[in-house]
Amino acid sequence: MLSQAEENYLKEIYALGEETQKLVSTNSIAKKMKTKASSATDMLQKLANKGLVDYTKYKGARLSKKGETRAMVIVRKHRLWETFLVDKLGFSWDEVHDIAEQLEHIQSKTLTNRLDAFLEYPSHDPHGHPIPNTNGKIVASESIILAELKVDEEGIVVGVKDASDSFLKYLNKINITIGDTIKIVEIEPFDNSVTIDNNTQQITISGNVAKNLYIKSE
Amino acid sequence: MLSQAEENYLKEIYALGEETQKLVSTNSIAKKMKTKASSATDMLQKLANKGLVDYTKYKGARLSKKGETRAMVIVRKHRLWETFLVDKLGFSWDEVHDIAEQLEHIQSKTLTNRLDAFLEYPSHDPHGHPIPNTNGKIVASESIILAELKVDEEGIVVGVKDASDSFLKYLNKINITIGDTIKIVEIEPFDNSVTIDNNTQQITISGNVAKNLYIKSE
DNA sequence: AAATATTTTTAGTCTAATCTAAAAAATAGG
DNA sequence: CCTATTTTTTAGATTAGACTAAAAATATTT
Ligand SMILES: [Mn+2]
Ligand SMILES: [Mn+2]
Ligand SMILES: [Mn+2]
Ligand SMILES: [Mn+2]
Numbered sequence: 001m002l003s004q005a006e007e008n009y010l011k012e013i014y015a016l017g018e019e020t021q022k023l024v025s026t027n028s029i030a031k032k033m034k035t036k037a038s039s040a041t042d043m044l045q046k047l048a049n050k051g052l053v054d055y056t057k058y059k060g061a062r063l064s065k066k067g068e069t070r071a072m073v074i075v076r077k078h079r080l081w082e083t084f085l086v087d088k089l090g091f092s093w094d095e096v097h098d099i100a101e102q103l104e105h106i107q108s109k110t111l112t113n114r115l116d117a118f119l120e121y122p123s124h125d126p127h128g129h130p131i132p133n134t135n136g137k138i139v140a141s142e143s144i145i146l147a148e149l150k151v152d153e154e155g156i157v158v159g160v161k162d163a164s165d166s167f168l169k170y171l172n173k174i175n176i177t178i179g180d181t182i183k184i185v186e187i188e189p190f191d192n193s194v195t196i197d198n199n200t201q202q203i204t205i206s207g208n209v210a211k212n213l214y215i216k217s218e
Numbered sequence: 219m220l221s222q223a224e225e226n227y228l229k230e231i232y233a234l235g236e237e238t239q240k241l242v243s244t245n246s247i248a249k250k251m252k253t254k255a256s257s258a259t260d261m262l263q264k265l266a267n268k269g270l271v272d273y274t275k276y277k278g279a280r281l282s283k284k285g286e287t288r289a290m291v292i293v294r295k296h297r298l299w300e301t302f303l304v305d306k307l308g309f310s311w312d313e314v315h316d317i318a319e320q321l322e323h324i325q326s327k328t329l330t331n332r333l334d335a336f337l338e339y340p341s342h343d344p345h346g347h348p349i350p351n352t353n354g355k356i357v358a359s360e361s362i363i364l365a366e367l368k369v370d371e372e373g374i375v376v377g378v379k380d381a382s383d384s385f386l387k388y389l390n391k392i393n394i395t396i397g398d399t400i401k402i403v404e405i406e407p408f409d410n411s412v413t414i415d416n417n418t419q420q421i422t423i424s425g426n427v428a429k430n431l432y433i434k435s436e
Numbered sequence: 437a438a439a440t441a442t443t444t445t446t447a448g449t450c451t452a453a454t455c456t457a458a459a460a461a462a463t464a465g466g
Numbered sequence: 467c468c469t470a471t472t473t474t475t476t477a478g479a480t481t482a483g484a485c486t487a488a489a490a491a492t493a494t495t496t
Contacts, residue, residue, distance in 0.1 A: 005483065026444055039484055041445055046482090058444060058491055089332040102324045108317045114307040223453065244474055257454055259475055264452090276461055276474060442493070450485075460475070466468095 004105045007074050009033060009043050010052060011104075013063055014071035023060030072136030073112075078104035079125035079132075080115050086126040087119060093126040094168035127168075128159015128178050128214055144217060146182070146194065147210035154183045155215035162212040174203055182215065222323045225292050227251060227261050228270060229322075231281055232289035241278030290354030291330075296322035297343035297350075298333050304344040305337060311344040312386035345386075346377015346396050346432055362435060364400070364412065365428035372401045373433035380430040392421055400433065 002010070012032040016024045030040040048055040052067035063071055081103040085091040091099075113134065116122075123139065124130055130138045143158050157180045160167065171177065176198060185202060186195040192207030220228070230250040234242045248258040266273040270285035281289055299321040303309040309317075331352065334340075341357065342348055348356045361376050375398045378385065389395065394416060403420060404413040410425030 003482075027442095035483090036485065037444060038446080038486080042483075045445095085329070089329070089336055091328075091332070095328075099324065099326050099329055102326075103321075106317065106320045108320075110309075110313075111303070111307070111317055114309070118307055221452075245472095253453090254455065255474060256456080256476080260453075263475095438496090440493100440495070443491080445488100445490070447488080448486090451483090453481090455480075456478090458475100458477080460473100462471105462473070464469100464471075466470100 001107070002070065005043070006047065006052075007070070007105055008101075009040075009047065010063065010067055010071045011074045011078070013047075013053060013061060014068065014075065017062055023062055025060050029061075069136055072132045072138075074104050076132040076134075076136070077106070077112055079129055080112065080119065080122070082125045082127070083119050083122045083131070084115060087122075092172075093163075094165055094172065096126065097163065097165070124159065126178075127163040128157075129163070141214075142216070143214040145211055146196075146213040146215045147192065147207060149184045149215060149217065151184050151187055153217065154181065155217040156181050157213055158216045159214035160212055161214060167209075167212060170209070174205070175201065176213075219325070220288065223261070224265065224270075225288070225323055226319075227258075227265065228281065228285055228289045229292045229296070231265075231271060231279060232286065232293065235280055241280055243278050247279075287354055290350045290356075292322050294350040294354070295324070295330055297347055298330065298337065298340070300343045300345070301337050301340045301349070302333060305340075310390075311381075312383055312390065314344065315381065315383070342377065344396075345381040346375075347381070359432075360434070361432040363429055364414075364431040364433045365410065365425060367402045367433060367435065369402050369405055371435065372399065373435040374399050375431055376434045377432035378430055379432060385427075385430060388427075392423070393419065394431075 009029065013024055013029060016028055016032060026037050026040045026044065029044070030037045033040065044053060044055045044061050047053040047067065048061070052064055052070060053061045054064050055061040078100045081100045082096045085096040085099060086093060116134075122131055124141075128143075130141055132138050141158070144155075145161065146155070146157075149155060157176060157178050159178065160171070176182075180198045183197045184194060185197050188194070188204075192210065193204055194207070194210045195202060195204045227247065231242055231247060234246055234250060244255050244258045244262065247262070248255045251258065262271060262273045262279050265271040265285065266279070270282055270288060271279045272282050273279040296318045299318045300314045303314040303317060304311060334352075340349055346361075348359055350356050359376070362373075363379065364373070364375075367373060375394060375396050377396065378389070394400075398416045401415045402412060403415050406412070406422075410428065411422055412425070412428045413420065413422045
């Protein structure tokens with residue numbers, strides 16, 4: 001059995017690996033975990049000893065097959081619980097992360113699968129992130145980021161890349177949410193800001209925001 | 219914030235205190251927690267330092283007002299989650315304890331209260347144990363134990379005192395569950411075993427079993 | 437390619453929670 | 467009421483996970 005600390009590391013190493021596709025650095029892990037680099041090194045050595053990460057001193061780490069399997073279980077639980085909190089208990093998408101951060105460590109396969117059934121096998125969590133199935137498989141989604149759309153193109157918001165509190169609260173403020181249909185009105189080449197129209201309003205968002213919205217083009 | 223270990227100790231000290239009404243011994247705590255007496259002593263000292271228990275060396279401990287408040291929150295969460303697992307996810311009453319043992323440590327007042335609302339403010343958990351309200355208050359129930367009934371008296375099973383796996387599984391086997399109406403057919407003075415009739419069957423249970431069933435007499 | 441800066445690892449310390457072994461206090465039985 | 471037994475506490479060790487400071491490796495600049 002893995003400790004909560006080990007599980008949290010595995011999950012973040014997974015997330016960082018997905019983002020960059022290459023070896024994950026000690027520093028990036030430390031930053032994500034809000035610990036010091038020396039602590040991250042300690043943990044990498046431990047996880048390497050347990051065969052959960054492939055790790056070369058000074059070079060970086062990636063999840064082993066075994067580690068990825070474990071990570072996917074945690075991601076699955078995290079996203080199922082987030083879905084539960086929003087769909088059944090009426091939380092909003094910017095309130096659920098910290099609670100799911102705890103709930104993801106509950107150990108009971110049966111519980112996870114019954115929760116899945118209770119939620120009617122959701123494919124995505126409240127942030128539009130795919131929920132791995134019992135076997136840890138994720139159904140590949142064909143979404144792109146909003147920043148890739150051209151003027152006059154249209155698409156539906158299907159998720160956020162950054163699910164941080166501040167970003168979600170910002171989206172709440174400017175009234176953009178999953179399911180919105182968005183049309184590109186103008187792209188400012190100077191700073192890559194994008195003016196969009198979501199039927200009820202026309203607003204301009206920064207290039208950074210445009211890079212953190214997943215869109216399904218029609 | 220309390221650690222999971224501290225929370226578990228508080229909860230068990232509460233439970234032992236309820237049973238016996240007097241000071242709780244180091245040994246009894248150690249036994250409940252499945253640790254050694256020396257570990258229990260360490261924890262008692264720590265909890266005493268934090269003002270959560272009143273503890274006198276070699277004499278025993280009881281929860282302070284502050285400690286009881288904390289304990290009640292944990293008991294409330296434990297019982298709400300058990301109710302969730304049975305009512306919403308279809309677990310049976312003998313499967314939920316270990317999972318609730320983990321879920322009771324999730325920190326979020328909002329979550330607890332929304333769960334309570336989602337379950338429609340249950341007054342008792344699947345074992346018939348009262349669920350403390352937001353203020354940690356328990357509504358006193360006027361149930362008695364089956365062993366106190368006399369021949370020909372009748373009552374409804376409203377809960378179990380012992381909620382251990384083995385006892386619950388035994389009750390499943392002999393087909394007794396909460397809500398059953400039971401009539402005392404005979405009491406054997408030699409060993410206090412009791413023959414009961416629950417409408418569908420007539421069976422004899424040991425005195426020990428009779429002491430672990432809560433009954434509401436009509 | 438040397439010097440400087442950054443990243444990563446190691447060495448050593450700390451705290452929480454556990455354990456074993458031994459000492460101290462309380463209790464029970466003759 | 468004294469001795470034997472049981473209970474409880476203390477002392478000292480261990481493990482996980484964090485930290486700081488210093489050393490070692492790697493990367494970046496002149
Ligand atoms: Mn977590
Ligand atoms: Mn999410
Ligand atoms: Mn617990
Ligand atoms: Mn219960």
